[in-house]
Amino acid sequence: MTKTVVSLPTMYADHHVTAVRRLLLAHPGVQGVVASSAFLQAEIEYDPGAMSSAEIRRVLAEAGYPEGDGASPSLPRANGRGDLAWERLGVRVTRSHPADPKTPG
Amino acid sequence: MSRYIATRAIRGANLIVQEAQALLDKALAEKGPQTPVAFPNTAYYLPLINGLLGQEVSTLEGLVPVMARAQELLHPLPASHRWTPYLGETLDSGIATLLAEETIMAVRYVYGEQPERMPGFHLAGSFTSPDEPGKNGAGHLNGPIDDVQLRAWGIQLVDGRMPGFAAIVGCAKSNEVAVKIVRELQRRNILIFLAGNVNGRSIIHQLQEEGVEMGYDTYIVPFGTDTISAIYALGFATRSALTFGGLKGGQAREVLLYNRARVFAFVLALGEVDDLKYATAAGAISYGFPVIADTIIPQILPTGVTQYEHVISMPFDQIPGANDLERAEKLVQKCIEVRGVKVRVTEVPIPVPYGSAFEGEVVRKNDMRVEFGGKYSRAFEYLRMAGWDEVEDGKIQVVGPDISTVPEQGHMDMGIVVDVAGRKMQKDFEPVLERQIHYFVNGASGVQHIGQRDIAWIRISKAAAEKGFNLRHFGDILHARLHADFGAIVDKAQVTIYTDPPKVAEWLERARAAYNERNVRMAGMKDEDVPEFYTCTLCQSFAPTHVCIVSPERVGLCGAYSFLDCKASYEINPTGPNQPIVKGRLIDPEKGYWEGLNAVAVKNSQGKVNDVAMYSIMENPMTACGCFECIVMLIPETNGVMVVSREDTSMTPAGMTFSTLAGMAGGGLQTPGVMGVGKYFLTSPKFIKADGGFKRVVWMSSFLKESMADALKEVAEREGVPDLVDRIADERVATTVDELSAWLEEHGHPALMMPPIF
Numbered sequence: 001m002t003k004t005v006v007s008l009p010t011m012y013a014d015h016h017v018t019a020v021r022r023l024l025l026a027h028p029g030v031q032g033v034v035a036s037s038a039f040l041q042a043e044i045e046y047d048p049g050a051m052s053s054a055e056i057r058r059v060l061a062e063a064g065y066p067e068g069d070g071a072s073p074s075l076p077r078a079n080g081r082g083d084l085a086w087e088r089l090g091v092r093v094t095r096s097h098p099a100d101p102k103t104p105g
Numbered sequence: 106m107s108r109y110i111a112t113r114a115i116r117g118a119n120l121i122v123q124e125a126q127a128l129l130d131k132a133l134a135e136k137g138p139q140t141p142v143a144f145p146n147t148a149y150y151l152p153l154i155n156g157l158l159g160q161e162v163s164t165l166e167g168l169v170p171v172m173a174r175a176q177e178l179l180h181p182l183p184a185s186h187r188w189t190p191y192l193g194e195t196l197d198s199g200i201a202t203l204l205a206e207e208t209i210m211a212v213r214y215v216y217g218e219q220p221e222r223m224p225g226f227h228l229a230g231s232f233t234s235p236d237e238p239g240k241n242g243a244g245h246l247n248g249p250i251d252d253v254q255l256r257a258w259g260i261q262l263v264d265g266r267m268p269g270f271a272a273i274v275g276c277a278k279s280n281e282v283a284v285k286i287v288r289e290l291q292r293r294n295i296l297i298f299l300a301g302n303v304n305g306r307s308i309i310h311q312l313q314e315e316g317v318e319m320g321y322d323t324y325i326v327p328f329g330t331d332t333i334s335a336i337y338a339l340g341f342a343t344r345s346a347l348t349f350g351g352l353k354g355g356q357a358r359e360v361l362l363y364n365r366a367r368v369f370a371f372v373l374a375l376g377e378v379d380d381l382k383y384a385t386a387a388g389a390i391s392y393g394f395p396v397i398a399d400t401i402i403p404q405i406l407p408t409g410v411t412q413y414e415h416v417i418s419m420p421f422d423q424i425p426g427a428n429d430l431e432r433a434e435k436l437v438q439k440c441i442e443v444r445g446v447k448v449r450v451t452e453v454p455i456p457v458p459y460g461s462a463f464e465g466e467v468v469r470k471n472d473m474r475v476e477f478g479g480k481y482s483r484a485f486e487y488l489r490m491a492g493w494d495e496v497e498d499g500k501i502q503v504v505g506p507d508i509s510t511v512p513e514q515g516h517m518d519m520g521i522v523v524d525v526a527g528r529k530m531q532k533d534f535e536p537v538l539e540r541q542i543h544y545f546v547n548g549a550s551g552v553q554h555i556g557q558r559d560i561a562w563i564r565i566s567k568a569a570a571e572k573g574f575n576l577r578h579f580g581d582i583l584h585a586r587l588h589a590d591f592g593a594i595v596d597k598a599q600v601t602i603y604t605d606p607p608k609v610a611e612w613l614e615r616a617r618a619a620y621n622e623r624n625v626r627m628a629g630m631k632d633e634d635v636p637e638f639y640t641c642t643l644c645q646s647f648a649p650t651h652v653c654i655v656s657p658e659r660v661g662l663c664g665a666y667s668f669l670d671c672k673a674s675y676e677i678n679p680t681g682p683n684q685p686i687v688k689g690r691l692i693d694p695e696k697g698y699w700e701g702l703n704a705v706a707v708k709n710s711q712g713k714v715n716d717v718a719m720y721s722i723m724e725n726p727m728t729a730c731g732c733f734e735c736i737v738m739l740i741p742e743t744n745g746v747m748v749v750s751r752e753d754t755s756m757t758p759a760g761m762t763f764s765t766l767a768g769m770a771g772g773g774l775q776t777p778g779v780m781g782v783g784k785y786f787l788t789s790p791k792f793i794k795a796d797g798g799f800k801r802v803v804w805m806s807s808f809l810k811e812s813m814a815d816a817l818k819e820v821a822e823r824e825g826v827p828d829l830v831d832r833i834a835d836e837r838v839a840t841t842v843d844e845l846s847a848w849l850e851e852h853g854h855p856a857l858m859m860p861p862i863f
Contacts, residue, residue, distance in 0.1 A: 012120050013381030014275075014302045015331035021305045035304055037379035 001031055004053045005043050006060065009068040013037050016065070023063050027051055107403035110383055110416065111191030112183050117384030118198035118205075119182075121333075122175045125205035125212075129168050132212045138166035142211040146251035146754050148764030149344050149354075153207045153336065156343035157200065159355020165215065168208050175204040196410065199387025206336040206385065210249075220248030221329040226313060228327075229320030229467060246309065246327045247320070249337040252764040253751050254321050255344055258296070259663075259732040262345070262368075267294050267324075267461070269369030269446045272338040272389070274301035275376040276308055278399070278421050278429060283311035285433035286373070291324060291462030293437075295446065299327045300335040303376035322465025332381050335372075342368050342392055348731040351650060351772030365393025365412065371444040373436075374398040390415050395443045399436060414443050451589040454581050456573040458550040468553040474570035475508045477519040478562035483609075484519045485559040487616035488539035490532055491524040498597035501580030505605030508565065508575055519563070519576070520603040520612045523583055527596040529676050534594060536623055537673045538587065545586040546579060558620055559613060576602045593677040630657040630668070632719070632791060636687065638702065639671035642709060643682040650773030651730045652709035654686065654702055658791040659719060663732040664783035696721045696795040714775050721795040722746060723863050726780040731771040733781025735809065737793070738766060741863070742842045743849055745803035745856035746796075748787060753806035755836040758845040778863075784809060788816045790823070796862055800824050800855045804845055807835040826855055 011020055017035045020042055024030045029051030035042040044056055057067050132140070142165055144151060150161045154171050162168055178201035180194040213219045224244050261267035271290050277283035287308075290297050299309050299319070307330040312319060319325040328334040346352045346363040364370070372389045374382055378398055386396040395411045398418050405415035419439055424432040440446075453459040478484030511517050525538065539557070546554040551569025555562040565574060580600035587598045603609045632638075634657070641653035641661050655661045657668045666674070671683040689701030697719030706717045716725040722737055735750050738759055749763050756762055770781040786792055787809070792799055799820050810817065810830060821829035832852040839845040849857055 012117060013332055013379055015333055018302065018305055018331060033305075036377060037381070038377035 001045050002048045002053075003043055003045050004056065005041055006057060006067050007041055007069060008035075008060065008065045009040050010065050011035065011037055011040055011042065019063070020060065020065055023059065023065075024056065027059065030056070107405055107416075108183055108191060109403045110387075110405065111195045113378075113380050113383040114195050114202075114387040115180055115182055115191075115198045115384075117380030117382070118202045118387070119179050121202050121209075121381055121384060122172070122179055122205045125175070125208045126172050128209055128212050129165070129172055132215055133165050133169075136165060136215055138164060140165045140215055142168065142215055144211070144214065144249045144340070146253060146762075146764060147249070147344070148252055148762065148766075148768055149347055151207050151211050152249075152340040152344045152347070153203055155354040156347055156352075156360045157204070157355075157357040159353070161354065162211070165212070168211060171204055171208055175201040175208075178204075192410075195387050196391050198384055199389070199391050202381070202384040203336060203339055203388040206333045207340065209333055210336055219329075220245040221334065222246075223309070223313075223330070226327075229318040229322040229465065246329055246334075248328065250321075250326060250341050251754075252344070252348075252767065253754065255341065255348060256731055256733075256751055256767070259349060259730070261294075261461075262349075267296055269371070269444065270296035270298060270338065270341070271371055271373055271440065272298045272300065272335055272394070273308055273373045273375060274332055274335055274382060274385075275374055276301075276303040276306045277311055277375045277433075280311045280315050282421075282429050282433045283308050283375075284315050284317060285430045286375075286437055287312060287317060287325060288458055289434055289437040292458055292460040293441070293446075294324070294461040295441075297325045298335070298338040298341070299325065300329055300338070301332045301374075301382070302330045308375060318466065320465075322467065324462040324465070332379075332385055335385055338370070339388065339392065342370060342394075348767070348771060351774070361392055365410075368392075368394075369444055369446040370394045371440050371446075372396040373440055374400070376400065378402055386416070397436070397440045397443060412445050417443055451585055453548070453585045455549055455578040457552070457569045459548050459582070460550075461544070461548055463550045463552075464544060464547040466547070466550065466553060468551065468564040468566045470514065472566050472568070473514050474565050474567045475511045475514075476516045476562070476564040478556070478560070479516070479564075482516040482518050483559070483613070484521075484561040484563055485613050485616050486521040486523070486539060486542045486557065486561050487612065487619060488523040488525065488535055488542065489619065490530050490535055491526050493526050493597070496524045496526040496597040496599050498599065499584055500599040501577055501584065501602075502600075503576045503580075503602045503604065504608055505603055507604070508570065513567075517604055518606060518609045520609045520616070521561075521579055521583070522601045522603065522612055522616075523587075523598060524601075525587065525595045525598045527594045529594045530596075531594075531672075531676075533669050534673045534676075535619075536627075537667075537669050538591060538595070541586070541590070542583065545582050548586075549574070549578070549582060559617060576604065591673075591677060594673065627669075632656045632658045632697075635668075637685040638688060639668065639675065640684045640686055640705060640709060641666050641671060641682055642684075650710045650713040651728045652706060652714075653730075654705070654717060654719065654727060655683075656719065656791075658789045660783040660785050660789075662727075662729050662734065662781045662783050662786075664734040664785065693718075696724060697791065710773065713773060718795065720791050720793065722780045722793045723777055723796050725775060726777060728773045728775050729770050729781030730773065731767065733767075733770065734784040735782050735787070735806075736763060736766045736770045737780045737782055738770075739778035739862065740803060740842060740845065742846055743803045743854075743856060744859060744862050745801045745849075745854070746793065746862075747804035747845075748802055748806065748809060750784065750806040750809045752808045753836060755806075756840040757836070758804055758834075758839055758842050760841075784813065785816070788813070788820045797856070797859050798824065800826065800829065800859065801862065802833055803849055803854055803856050804834045804839060807837055810835060829855070 017037045020035050021033045024033045029047045032045040149155050178197040309327045319327045328337045342364050346360040350363045352359050393411050396416045399421040401420045402418045404418050424435050426432040543554050551566035553564040583600050584598050587595045638656040653661050655671045660667050674683040686705045687701045688699040692698035703716050706714045718725045735748050737746050737748050749757050770779050817830050832854045834848045839848045
């Protein structure tokens, strides 16, 4: 048996963990899967005679779980103009107060 | 505010909103925009969306603006190079997450993927989706809690018997820890919702493997094995505000504040916390529900959005304790402290766990050690007031053989006789206290109690017997609970358990004589005979403008508080929710107007209600909270009224189900022609007396007809139409006004010949 660890940035929640486990464990060559949505990684124990590491990655990618560097895909990030959401939402009382950084916690 | 938490919550929100949008787009393309979407048996549509946005979504198309709103609430990830505040952004992301999660669940229903399937799983008690094949959810988890159950739990939530709910997400360190956590919560009567998994394993799997019964009956509701299904807990919280708080959809701020102030809930995250769990937790925090994790995560300690701390980290292995069970106990204790849950625990000296959460536990024949009553034996319980010197407090006697003499799965006759004495004890309180025996005995884990008086049926499980539970412990339970719950009127209590056959027969006769005497006394108690009625403002913590007025001939609308219950409650707690009302001058005996009652209605409803007619549905009917057992509603075309019970989920001739009607009857509103009532008020001679009485009932849920058959037969005879119940339609024969009218004509219902009802 061989183990491989795959980074899966789209496996960000436990319903994806369930999907990844179901997907991999359906293959006879896969003996065990430990998948973590917190660390966006899956450790897969497999029989190299029945399935290759590349094949595992291909199966995952085809199901929407491509291997990545751990960064989640296509997320908005703040740029020089700040958070544009505030422009959309207009005046909001829930916007964090500048004094908040002084508050511990 | 923790940048780490903000980052992960905002990231999780962005991802789940993207996922929900993609799923919705797919469903719109595949199923069409007009495809109906609904959660089962609720009048609140998709409750969280309804509560927060005021949108009554009933088709896939209706979810499009919801997702647009969720998109608007999203924010970019906090920049790594600059420390800026994130609280508002994080809370927005939490709400966006909840909108997306409810959208996903709605779409899953469209695809038949909810309630979640789990082969071999059986729920204890009723099931949210009665249309699913098989009983007890056969192979399905619960899915969302329906309105029927929400209302059934309403009275327990408001009177403090059920102090709050715990939403547990993930998987415990071990099965043993999972069971311990749940037992600790059950012991405190805290409702438990289960969701989520860690590496594919959920606390639901753990409890299932350990044989823990899950379902409405045991206060443990398994929603699903992913975090998204935790949305049902927030939907439950939202509906609490709409049902009991008199709030309307779209009052987002009020819904959130209501929950912060009145719904004592918290999230317990077991195992690793991923982006979606952080995002969902941010949504829960917006409701004022703190989050406690058993892993190392950053904490948010200052108070603000929640009453106390927002996020607490208690790494399980670092909790001080001799073993994992002690650590689990401390973890639960911390949860209760952080949310400020008011818990009242009575220590009952028996060898099995004890708490109201075990009340609905079923002991199946195969798991049974011995039973009393039922098909093969008889059991009765009799509580009587005795002289001060006749009662030795704490004395418990077993007269006759113990259960060790009975073969496995055998049966024996038994009588429980309780003698109580107290300076404030009254003869009238005997049935009030005796009725509590059912709840008290049922609180023991592994003991099942059904019925009352001489139709009691009690089972002790093998597990309980193996732990040492025996007959004497019935006495221990009753002694402890009578003192704890009724200490103001019970100073001394002694219990005698009879199993010796001649003694059982002798005491059964004495008990039956007492039951008959009480029946006669109760039947003879009229509204006119007493100088005062009682208020019941128990539900005002949830429905601030509602006040129940309870009289000898009008039971409280929840069915739980009769006149004598209120009287006893007043003796126990003179400043409590049941206060005597001096009736004052009688204004109208037919409609039931008294000066004193009107004055109290104005005061206790904060000026919302000026007059209350005790005996009319058409003029100033009594208001209702949301806990009523039945709704009575005028059907103008038939010159009569229909009565729909909360157990009935079918369509009524009014064109609405119970859940929809409840929105009109509840929340402290006074609506002529609509009234929430306790089901035994139907049998009272004062039931809509001013409008023609019971003969006005033209349609009634079959559940009521069957479960109250004997009592209704007596009413029919009293009204002079012995076959009246057979002439009343139900959902099996009429679900529209046209069908109902035709049926009434065919059966010659007396309402058709009565004067116009208005």
